[in-house]
Amino acid sequence: MNKPSIYGLTINQLTAWLLDRGHKKFRATQVWDWLYRKRVTSFAGMTDVNKECIELLEEHYVLQTLNEHILQESSDGTIKFLFRLIDGNLIETVLMKQKYGLSVCVTTQVGCNLGCSFCASGLLTKSRDLSCGEIVEQIMNVQHYLDRARNNDLVSHVVVMGIGEPFDNFNNLVNFLQVIKDQKGLAIGARHITVSTSGLDDKIIEFADLNLQVNLAVSLHAPNNELRSRIMKINRAIPIERLMKAIDYYLVKTNRRITLAYILLKGVNDRKEHALELAELLADKLHLAKVNLIPYNSVDELSQYQRSEHESVMAFYDTLKKQNVNCTVRLEHGTDIDAACGQLRSKQMKEDQFV
Secondary structure (H helix, E strand, O other): OOOOEHHHOOHHHHHHHHHHOOOOHHHHHHHHHHHHOOOOOOHHHOOOOOHHHHHHHHHHOEOOOEEEEEEEEOOOOOEEEEEEEOOOOEEEEEEEEEOOEEEEEOOOEEOOOOOOOOOHHHHOOOOEEOOHHHHHHHHHHHHHHHHHHOOOOOEEEEEEOOOOOHHHHHHHHHHHHHHHHOOOOOOOOHHHEEEEEOOOHHHHHHHHHHOOOOEEEEEOOOOOHHHHHHHOOHHHHOOHHHHHHHHHHHHHHHOOOEEEEEEEEOOOOOOHHHHHHHHHHOHHHOOOEEEEEEEOOOOHHHOOOOEOOHHHHHHHHHHHHHOOOEEEEOOOOOOOOOOOOOHHHHHHHHHHOOO
């Protein structure tokens, strides 16, 4: 049986685990510091941790369960990593260079069961959840990559928007957030972290109750049930009315702004009437809701969809602004390296079939 990743433990879990095995509390602090501040690549490298503790860690945990399979760098500096997991599955992680720092987009599942009709990630159904350790390791692998460049660059922002539905892997997601937020570790501020969901209403409510201070983005992509059900299967189970009720709960409970993602598909959801309907849907949430308009990244296997023309994007944007909706058009990254989530993995899997 494969040993789990040490990165799957929160500081409290690591402390309890070591205390149960006869070690002092300060040992956990030492190990944590080596993992996240000094970013050691082997347990043996923890030079001020005693031999007994090192051997215990080596017996039960590993530091590496992801292996870099392919790395692609865009002309704009975006870097996409294709990682192979210990069971042979492939996942994607993306490093984006923003004006405000270095942002990493992480994956939470192998495949996705939501089956949004425009999304490359859903071309392969979910085979399993990622462990907390596997999600944290994506950040650590990117940070080790940055460390090797010796530029003193640090991951400053995290978006949980990669392959899979984060709220469908809720417990591992929450533990991941606790790990990367810890001030004695990576110390990534809660307001620098954004979690995306396709609209699991019960989990939105549970997330609000946890009061993690982390940003939330909801993939909306349509202003009415008929259209949203056509392009997003989840709407058949959780229609817009239920989703909006959960969003209202989140806004009242947290008093935090929420982002609504809206991918613009040519001739499908990008007309003026759609913008007006969206504005009406959000009329009572204008003070805490922001719409993020997203240019569509084409996928070979999903040829029924095309990117909205720039004029249509700006017309949609202008219509929302005239209705006092706070909105932005997402800045694109890595368009020359299969920027859409799941594209690199899908392409590699097709190539592997012919090897």
